[in-house]
Amino acid sequence: MKKTLLALSLGLGLAVSGAAQAKTLVFCSEGSPEGFNPSLYSAGTTFDASSQTLFNRLVQFEAGSTKVVPGLAESWTASADGLEYTFKLRKGVKYHTTKDFTPTRDFNADDILFTFNRMWKEDHPYHDVSGGDYKYFGWMSMGDLLKSIEKVDDYTVKFTLNYAEAPFVSNMAMDFASVLSAEYGDVLAASGNKEDIDHKPVGTGPFVFKSYQKDAMIRYTAHDDYWGGRSNIDKLVFAITTDANVRYQKMKAGECHVMPYPNPADVAAMDKDPDINLMRQEGLNVGYLAFNTEKPPFDQKLVRQALNMAINKQSILDVVFKGAGSVAKNPIPPTIWSYNDDVKDYDYDPAKAKAMLAEAGVVGLKTNIWAMPVQRPYNPNARRMAELIQADWAKVGVEAEIVTFEWGEYLKRSKNGEHDTVLLGWTGDNGDPDNFMYVLLGCDAAKSGGNRARWCNEEFDSTLRQAKQITDQAERTALYEKAQVIFKEEAPWVTIAHSVVFKPVRKEVTGFKVHPLGSHIFYDGVDLK
């Protein structure tokens, strides 16, 4: 028996490297996808399993950056007023052949119309299929933005907008904009199985869907006719492993090649492991403490600046992030273009902070700090962070009580402005600075509640609005840089940290890049030694 066990275990140990004839890459993913149509869902887990493997978009993010590059569109032009975008589509793009569907034609403009009209038009035959809630389409306000989508010819599509919105092209690169097959849609409609379009996916992406066992495994094979060239990986397997400790054990045992979201406590050991290449990149996120600027004394700039100075950010980084983060001074992370490195952060200076508070006439201030009940990449332990801030503020004579609620309740109440100060953060969607600054600090967001500081500064807001209208990136950059200066001076937030994302990858994997938007991409040069 012992011998059998040993033989079996040896077989397993070699499992990953043993399947050399067909190159199989195993990704220990962190959860089950919600489904296989990225437009209906919002989790990164779902996007990894669908948009990044099975689908393409008109434009895409270059692997490892937020730069927008051609995808299903070979090129695009914008009109001078920024209201019309014309995309020239790629020819000869093949859809997947699966056991349920064999395509008879290549990708063309009809597929673009099918994809976007499904999300947009309530009378589209597919609109209500699978619940009909197109999350990101709504969150990015695409419904308000779009005026019309026209097919100019089979390989040209024109989008007309209701107002100029420079981040539009970046939005087209987001997961929700993944292009489905109109022909597959027709086939399923004819057989009365419309729902299958979201569960038995057919796309143009580098991998073809093979099978899915909930909570266990997803299997893909390389798409032989992929327009960008066949993938080096023949078979891609997502071994769903929800616990981070177990993912690490599997990685050590050679049962997977790449794993997301390691436990911060394991990072040091991974770094020393000779079989593991620990990759890192600054995450596209920001963790902050927002002052409720509608409540006194936080309506005074001087008080906000003083409380900024009273916080020792470096000690927060050491204690809460255990080194896996960097101090934030701007509301956008340094990986986003237009990041203004000339902005000077408030130095930690409790004595000066105390003097400034006295100058503002604030004595014996009693306030609260809201701490999130959940772990987020931009804040791994909000409770601990709040305790450190509480202690720092106590040194300048500010007495703060820590408040927390269940997550849904927390979001709702802070949106309603019930807090004095609140810890929260943001992870970027499309790599555009507008996606941080306008969404989190604009005057519209102050009304709708997304702007937790409830801060509406006319100069800042008009600068952002101006930047939305222009498509030239250099001009936009200048405007966003200016906005960051205003933001720092006005200090509606204490910008705390940008986290560092760690990605352990086994040494036999080559060409893997950590993507700033958090996706896991197994194409674009990824190979196995």
Place this chain on the structure above:
Amino acid sequence: MFKFLFKRLLVLVPVFFGVTLVAFGFIRALPGDPVEVLAGERGVTPERHAELMAQLGFDKPMWQQYLSYVGDVLQGDLGTSLITNRPVVEEFFELFPATAELGLCAILFAILLGIPAGIIAAVKRGSFVDQGIMSLSLVGYSMPIFWWGLLLIILFSNTLNLTPVSGRLSFLFDVEPVTGFMLVDTLLSDEEGSFWNALHHLVLPSVVLGTIPLAVIARQTRSAMLEVLSEDYVRTAKAKGLSPVRVIAVHALRNAMITVITVIGLQVAVLLAGAILTETIFGWPGIGKWIIFSVFSRDYFAVQGGLLLIAVSVMAVNLIVDLLYGLINPRILH
């Protein structure tokens, strides 16, 4: 016998309504709602929130929602998951065989080890062996499952390289699910070596999940045996000159089994609770993990439906135990 069964089934009716009420109320008592939880930091406008809640029928008064829920359940409709848009019943039965297979193996492990250990401890009462078995079972009973699971993985999977870390089957085998029970499906498939691989994957999770029931069964068997061994009929059997093996196996054990079987039946609920942790540690695609995920995402329909189906399966097992009882001790049927 039928009267007994009928009476038992009748009792289940109020239990069923109780369970629907608890399942319905529990998830709604938690703060936050599915629309909010899904929107996260991004938030959702009050209008859109109201619109989505109305679409899902959550804008109606509670009693109306409850009645329509029970109405649907009675027609066999448990609703559609808010997260995956798939029927709850379909999701449940896709995952249930994995939990059932693991549970069966765990309880089998607990019985096969626990009963003999209990008997030995009882027969050798007060000896070193007895004390050893009882202390071990106390340790087993108090073992935190999560810690125990990780410990075994580190020892057997990483250091000794004897067992796989997690999952039900290596990715090298592509076995079509037929019954959902991996041991059966691998036998049905033509993938050579897949059965052994599946069995191999079952070892650690079964041991981890079976540890607490094992401890309970061993202790229960011991005390039941001790009680029976001091009965007059056992003394008589011994006095008749029967061999000790026959006295223990036939005269004592059969009577001691009545209590032991009750305890085994009660372990089903313990197993299901333990399954939540065990499935998380071993990446086991079962209902424990699924229900936890559904609670976190406030997937009302999945939680309601899932809890109800779990309760029904526990009730079914208890009914079977009651019937088994009757077989062992016919007096109970009357």
